[in-house]
Amino acid sequence: AGSAGDADGSDAELVWAIEGANLSAGHMDPQTSQLDVSGMVQRQVLDSLVFQEADGSFSPWLAKSWEVSEDGRTYTFELRDDVTFSDGNAFDAAAVKANFDRIVDPATKSAQAASMLGGELYAGTEATGEHTVEVSFTQPYAPFLQAASTAQLGFWSPKVLEKSADQLDAGGPDVTVGTGPFVLSEYTADQEIVYTRNDDYAWGPDGAKAPKIKTLRVELLPEASVRAGVLSSGEADVATQLPPNVVADLGDDVTVTAKEYPGLPYSLFLNEKHGVFADQKVRQAFSVAIDIDAAVDEIFFGEFPRAWSILGPTTPGYDKSLEGSWPFDADKANALLDEAGWTERGADGIRMKDGQRLSARWIAWTPISDDRTALANAIQSDLKDVGFEIVREKLEPAAYNEQYGPKTYDITDWDFSGVDADLLRSHLGTDGFQNASQVSDPAVDDLLERGLSASDTDERAQIYTELQQWNAEHVAIVPLYVSSLITGSAKGVDGLEYDLYGRPLFYDASVSR
């Protein structure tokens, strides 16, 4: 696909195939969407204050330098003065304030970005000079720098925020306007996003200038086999979100990069305020009734490790001691369920108690990949063996939200990437926006609070270890496996880099045939 124009390839086009099925459902704005894909694609347009290097350290980006106050509550950024949005507006302290204020504004309906910006803790942003900005929090907020390095806290042109903020979720050429290395020049929902080089770009991370390729064409191909197919046939240069089962078939010309997601592994969330999971014994039984090792190993061809904790092994604060601590044990599961009083059996072998079936309803959000479907089948089958019925409903986003809102399910599932263990706050905190298990435990809230303000690395690690152990006993979340973002790039693609989440970065990418 990449067509070499000039000798330096400055007219080159790089085609990048991604899954992207849900982008059109109002997920084009990382400031409001909680989907990974949203940040992944809009990284081309959105720059951040700081850049997080592969070793986890931070380097300047839109901010030349920064300072954290003694009490850990105020971050002062010294901004570059040569940055402009692609619509010509200057990037300055006011733009930072406009964006951050928008994110936390309840009318914006932002969940993830708002939470990364501290949520309730966010006290405000002050432009103390034209290019100096102070972000303050009501209490010390350690994860902020990491948050500030993500696309979720990237910057839209203030003009857009003023005039057409409501169109940002839908996205479009004159709406999706940032300071990034590319400009979104065309967008056809469910089809493709075309990014064109921002020729003026000179403020990239680590001194990156305008990209080498002229056009980055993002093809939205929900079918994994099709993504693999276009990569093999040369129609696409880079394909991400490849499932392990196609990797072997890709051929030698394709370079495969797999990067384990940091953050919360793919897990099941057991709703403890609803139905049978109110009983901790039932939750524990559930977690040991599944032969996770076998299922994950077979279904993902040994490519992905099974998860033992609610943090992935590459996440700072990971508690390695949990490994092997809750192995598959059907007998134990049966014993626990007996103890919990589910001793009768229905005609179909499902356990009963007081005329009620031991049944849990799992809502899953579409689209669902084949391997996750296979995993779910295995889970259902294993649980049926101990007399536990799982009814799984596959729901389209709108229908899913109808159930998710009032929390009328027993189980739901997802993984959540994040480099900072603070992401647990959104999943286990009483007010967490992803608290699908409906955990409400003052001790947990206290731990999360302390993790937030602790600036000492060891102290934070200790806090998050406690949280992981709390879950291991309490079983609000059943982690299943740690997935990787698998990206294949065709021969001729050079200079592709990856961020900490394994997403390709195109600052230096080039393509030649």
Next chain:
Amino acid sequence: MIARRVGLGCAVAFLAVVALAALFPDLLATHDPLRTDVRSALEAPGTAHRFGTDQSGRDVFSRVVHGAGRSVGIGLLATALAVVAGLVLGSLSGVSHRVVDAAAMRVTDILLAFPEFLIALIVVAVLGPGTVNVAIAVTIAAVPVYIRLARTQTRTLHIAEHVEAARILGVGPVRTFTRHVMPGVLGSLSVLATIGIGSSILAAAGLSFLGLGPSEPAPEWGLMLSGGRNVLGRAWWISVFPGLAITLTVISATVIGRALRARAEGRRG
């Protein structure tokens, strides 16, 4: 002639097997259709698993057998509902006052203007996905066709000479309607319905394929086909057997329907 007989025989025999599978799946199935065994996932057809296993190690043969009830059931249910609704609405329209009849037929014509599959999709959009909703959607999509046929047949029969003859002989209107008109209409509808079952099965499979029908792990042919399409190169059997099941069932229904129609039209063979 003989080939056609043989074809008809095969069709009847195949549908008999499908019916057996639908009513008593456990007689034919070799495994539990829901039982996974990840260690033997993606096994090729062989002695242990006649049609191989899928990604979760479930037995494809048993799933095809157990899927018969749902896949064919939706088609049958939808067709039966459509025939009943069509018969009632169409024959009522056929005997009502001209204005009522004209209005009813205009509405039907407007519905007929839309592709059946699009109507089914829209109905599912309104009702939400699910087995029952798919059956309803397919019914609604098919019903205008039956209404129109029932109405035309009622009209034709109402003025047909043999009905008129009965009337002249003094046979009462209700009796004329129930003895001469209704059975005639029902006869044409059921012939159409035999062919319509095939369409309904296909439409339902299409909706399942799009993920709007029954959901995993329930065995359903359209869904199974959809589930295997990403591993076609590596495990063709996951898609191929349910696909064949759909095709053969629909062919059989169509062959029988055509034979019935040929008989109804009086030309034998």
Next chain:
Amino acid sequence: MSVVHVRGLRIEIDGHVVVDEVDLDVAAGECVAIVGESGAGKSLTVRALLGMLPDGARMTVDELGIDGADATGLREAGWRSLRGRRIALGSQDALAALDPLRRIGHEVAETMEIHRLHRGRRDERVVQLLASVALPEPERRARSRPHELSGGMRQRALIASALAAEPAVLVADEATTALDATVQARILALLRSIADEGRAVLFVSHDFAAVRKVADRVLVMRDGRIIEQGSAAEILTSPREAYTQALVAASAPRPRTPDRGQGDVLLQVRDVSKRFDGPAVVGASFTLAAGRTVGIVGESGSGKTTLARMLVGVERPDHGEIKWTTPQRVQLVHQNPLGAFDPRWTIGRSITEALQAAGVPRGERRRATASLLAEVGLEEALSARRPRQLSGGQRQRAAIARALAADPQVLVLDEPVSALDSTVRARVLDLLARLQSERQLTVVFVSHDLAVIESICDDVLVMRDGAIVEQGAVGDVFAEPRHPFTRELLAAAL
């Protein structure tokens, strides 16, 4: 020297011999008619002369010469060069025999195209041909399509197309059967003139009246063999074979039934009109006396059926009055007996239903059915059959039997014999005459066949374009027609 020369023609279909030992000669300028009952093998014989037998038919012939060419062992390609060029076919229903989607001119010109004749002058030739068959306004008609022409005009156009390549032989298979008597007469005259111009004409018919008008010689076929032949005069006046005698007798005018005498006036019809898309019946007035048989006669579409249906009450007049002086049980026998029975029911069940509607108690219905069937001369076993499993004559009898189930006083019969063969027709007419006298029925009899009307009716109404143009006793009207249309009808029929 005969233009058509056949010896030992034999045709088998699916192993059955349907035509055997047929010898045939037609000379130029001669018109030979083949007559015989339906299914006798007439059509197959003449189709064999064009090499156009249905799939599955096998033909063997000792000698076969067409216009001097030996056609004995021809293959399809050879036949094609004969067809149209040396021997041409004009068949029964001209509406269906001309491609309805093409212009008449193209249809006529097609034969010339196929045989590459008259290149460059075809349009001219087409007009000439159409003129030669006496089609009015030939230029305009060449641009018309078949549905825009009347039946007679279509038949002319079809003959013109058959003559386009100047074949030596013209085969006319039932070329006049579907036509009204008046039109039929004109076409027969045309065929005669074609023969007189020097072509060999082979005319197939089961209608002796038509044969009488055109044929020089007549061949009588039965069960695939020619059983008798001779000059038209010989065969028609002194047939040797009993079969031929029966055929001739059936086609000959039937003896008139004696006048039945006037009873009380039963029905008064005054100024009745009915429109559908156009007027169907216009200002009809007449009276019907008890015990009489009234014939309604007229061309197709003249409103006969509509009037009859109004008498029975299944159709209401728009204007005017139909008044029975005393309540009567009136029954209708439909034009098409096949349609008049529920196709899913056995004949017996249909008759039983009629008996039930007439109030016959359940226990007696079986016996009554049997006696009704016996009355119309059908075996009781036939009551177990469905309408399709009966022959045309049997169906018509069954329809009459069912009408009798209601014990009618007045019977309205719509074209009860038109679809029947002449021999079968005679039997049904006899049945009707007998029933009428046995049951003292008053009968309204619709027909377009004057001979039938003359033989069975006391009075006649002549209809044209919905209006009754003449009425009176059959003897008077037929002897001294006053209206020009009646005269035309009578002239055509005789």
Next chain:
Amino acid sequence: MAASAALVLWGAATLAFLAFRIIPGDAVSVMLGPQAKVSEAVKAGVRAELGLDRPPLEQYVSYIGGVLRGDLGTSYQLRMPVTEVIGRQLGPTLQLTALALLIAVLIALAVALLARRGVARAVMIAGELIVLSSPVFWIGIVLLAVFAFGLGWFPVAGTRSAATIVLPALTLALPVAALISQVLRDGIDQAERQPFAETVRSRGARSSRLVLRHSLRHGAAGALTLAAYLIGSLLGGAVLVETVFARPGLGRVTLTAIVDRDLPVVAGVIMLSALVFVIVNVVVELLHPILDPRLQARPAVFEAPAIEERR
């Protein structure tokens, strides 16, 4: 004709409007983003903005008014005028369906004309039965497996090279071709059973002349009506084919809109489909008398073809 057209369009608009009203649940909650913690006041604002708080009749009148002005409303999800959403995706689907129709007609003609009798005919009839009894997505998967994954003749997906459209168009075309060739063959057979066929042969014509000059035209009338109906149904098929081949287009938009309950877009698709029906029928009504002059006198009727053929 104009009246029938208007009636169908009005019916479609009403149907589309009803779809809005029947949907269970609150349209506003459905359209607001995931996990939206929105106050009732905000919801009421959105509702007012969309006019959902007005009486149904008023909403209906304003909806029909919008339709008359060519305004189909704004997509809930894409926040774009529906006309624009559809307009953008119409191109690929139009290409796909037009090519499919062309392929279908060519295949149908070839099959109906060339496989007239004998074994070829029996094979074709069996082939048609198989194609018509197989779900279109299954046909697509088989074609993909054989020609793209197996033989590698065609690319698996994508939109940019011309070759990518071949398999999807063929998938969409096969069932249509099978239906048309069935009807065409029946029509030709029926025409050749009519007495005029005998007349034509009695003139010395070859069977090729009979078919090409006479019976094909008879068969074409039925096939044309059917083809017209099938043009509409191609849109339904496009949903499946575009999904299987991961192609962009109206089918995908329809499916996404249905899944996301983006009702203005669904309504737009309904209107589009009615418009296609009307246009196609107008064209067919104009073509029919050319094929069959007997129809000239008859007033135009909007009718779907005989029932058994609607598969």
